Amino acid sequence: MKNKKLEIYGGAKIKVSFIELFSEYVSPEYKVSKTLSDKEIESAIILNEGDGLAGYPSQDVFYYLVQPEIQKLKVPAADCLLNVHYYLCLLYTSDAADE
Numbered sequence: 001m002k003n004k005k006l007e008i009y010g011g012a013k014i015k016v017s018f019i020e021l022f023s024e025y026v027s028p029e030y031k032v033s034k035t036l037s038d039k040e041i042e043s044a045i046i047l048n049e050g051d052g053l054a055g056y057p058s059q060d061v062f063y064y065l066v067q068p069e070i071q072k073l074k075v076p077a078a079d080c081l082l083n084v085h086y087y088l089c090l091l092y093t094s095d096a097a098d099e
Contacts, residue, residue, distance in 0.1 A: 010091070014084050021080045025073075032069050041065065 008016060024030060033041065044065050050058035 013087060017080055017084055017087075021076055032066055035068075036065065 044061050045057050048058055048060040048064050050060060
């Protein structure tokens, strides 16, 4: 028997698009801080020190440290949204043609 490739449609296809986009970032092996040294993290804590509790960094430190990783997702996320939009348009036009 030949190896058949399963083709998916509708919402499942859209869900797979998002899963593929973020798969690298949800794996247990992914570490957002892998490119940061302890010195960089310490500098970020000092730079973004706020009026919070002593020993607990402010949320600004978190945002400051993850912002570069978030920026890396902008273009792939926009591409994914464009592909999903295109696919939804195809579904709509094929459904409208069937009527």
